Amino acid sequence: MSADLPNLCVTAPEPGGPDALTLVRRPMSEPGPGEVRISVTAAGVNKPDTFQRMGFYPPPEGASDVLGLEVSGTIDAVGDGVTRWAIGDEVCALLAGGGYARSAIAPAGSVLPRPDRLSLRDAAGLPETVFTVWANVFESGALQPGETFLVHGGAGGIGTTAIQMAAAHGARVIATAGSQEKCALCRSLGADVAINYREADFVEAVKAVGGADVILDMVGGDYANRNLQSLRRGGRLVQIAFLKGSKVEIDMMAIMLKRLTVTGSTLRARPAEEKARLAAAVEHNVWPWIESGVVAPVIDTVFALKDVVKSHERLDSGAHAGKILLQP
Ligand SMILES: NC(=O)c1ccc[n+]([C@@H]2O[C@H](COP(=O)([O-])OP(=O)(O)OC[C@H]3O[C@@H](n4cnc5c(N)ncnc54)[C@H](OP(=O)(O)O)[C@@H]3O)[C@@H](O)[C@H]2O)c1
Known part of the structure; x- marks a missing residue:
């Protein structure tokens, strides 16, 4: 792991148990057209991530090999053609991969504003579910x-x-x-x-x-x-x-x-336009429930990104209730 690269990420280069999860350092990616870069506050740990770790659920074509289907954080770079989002916006986002990291790239259409009622950390537990x-x-x-x-x-x-x-x-x-x-x-x-x-x-x-x-x-x-x-x-x-x-x-x-x-249905493999349509429906229909306090993520445990192995051990054990989060 070359210590001078800024983006700490988690991959699973060989299929296996939680120990297969590997911390790697990567260069910071730049957002492409229609994308934003998010400085990650927290990432959700989901059951599909464990299937990816075991080699049963490869990332769709073009998606990052870094695990993680959802993050919350602050936008720190904006690609060409993105009009809704600006540097400094606090958001959460659905990803096809790349969430277990300090920095993640998201299609702008899969990004949603942090609900006022939730902390930026807890908003990471929303998108996938x-x-x-x-x-x-x-x-x-x-x-x-x-x-x-x-x-x-x-x-x-x-x-x-x-x-x-x-x-x-x-x-x-x-x-x-x-x-x-x-x-x-x-x-x-x-x-x-x-x-x-x-x-x-x-x-x-x-x-x-x-x-x-x-x-x-x-x-x-x-x-x-x-x-x-x-x-x-x-x-x-x-x-x-x-x-x-x-x-x-x-x-x-x-x-x-x-x-x-x-x-x-499955969610991850849907095209970006379809996820953007879903994001708009979710913002219109579900965000008001969150703002009024009738819907909120149930947070089971929060682990540091470096303790990602423990987060998967907990998910695999079935002892958790609600969501497990990682914080870089
Ligand atoms: N198709 C999609 O778009 C999509 C998207 C996201 C997730 N998923 C899938 O949805 C599933 C749930 O995800 P999650 O994040 O909610 O996982 P989770 O937090 O681990 O919850 C899974 C639940 O399944 C129950 N369960 C496990 N084995 C069971 C069994 N043999 N009989 C009865 N209940 C059993 C467990 O209940 P108890 O702990 O109470 O026993 C547990 O609460 C995962 O398989 C995930 O891959 C699909």
């Missing part, structure tokens, strides 16, 4: 006020955000989580019902309250059929990951009889 929940629950799932929303992994980064956004929208929220403490957290964030999936069958519990209109699932495996059973007529199942596997046998009869929709 807020964009994901907006795109999947509100756009693909078309969740309506008064409908019932079931989110699995309710105490995780996505789950804690999804509970708050769905409750703010006026939906009835059911969450699953793996311990009583995590269920209590889900209820404190706005879940009307929280089910400890290690002790109770969520299908029975969801059916007991009339079924779900929209389910956000990242588990897959045996949850696939059970999700279909839990949906009421016209329900929508939105799949964002498969922690228990994507190859499943399902009984499609429920889809026909209940007129269900099964869909899903």
Whole structure:
């Protein structure tokens, strides 16, 4: 590591466990046309980063090999053609990579202003989960006020955000989580019902309250059929990951009889224009909830960038609730 290069970054040159994470020094990059450079205050640590570390989730073409899908910080350079942002603006940004660093480059369209109500540090915990929940629950799932929303992994980064956004929208929220403490957290964030999936069958519990209109699932495996059973007529199942596997046998009869929709998406590989469209929708619809205090990132722990290995050990352990952040 050449000590004279200013940008301290984290890569995973060889696939592996948390120890595969490597601190490297790089030159400071200049923003290209339509980009800004952010002096990073904090970076979010997300589950997809662990998949990248293990070699299962390579960066999309053209993206940095440095890990990290979201940052907050202060703009310190602006590329040609950028009109909205200026040096000194406090922002957070969704990235296709490059967030675990002192300095990150972001497409201007994926940048959002720091909400007044949040510290610059905590704003790093917003982009990845807020964009994901907006795109999947509100756009693909078309969740309506008064409908019932079931989110699995309710105490995780996505789950804690999804509970708050769905409750703010006026939906009835059911969450699953793996311990009583995590269920209590889900209820404190706005879940009307929280089910400890290690002790109770969520299908029975969801059916007991009339079924779900929209389910956000990242588990897959045996949850696939059970999700279909839990949906009421016209329900929508939105799949964002498969922690228990994507190859499943399902009984499609429920889809026909209940007129269900099964869909899903990824965020990272979407083109910059699509992310800019999502950013505008998020700023218009979600930022007011943050400013009014009904949605806020749940921060589990904050690690120094040099302790990035510990941050992944904590995420891999599953002991966390909400978001883990890194501070360079
Ligand atoms: N498609 C997309 O655009 C997109 C975007 C962002 C993230 N994701 C994916 O979404 C998933 C969640 O991300 P995250 O940042 O929220 O991760 P996270 O904070 O680690 O949360 C994952 C949650 O999943 C639950 N879980 C794990 N294994 C489970 C199992 N076998 N059965 C039931 N629940 C289980 C855990 O619940 P307990 O701890 O309560 O057991 C945990 O709260 C990740 O797989 C990530 O890759 C997808």
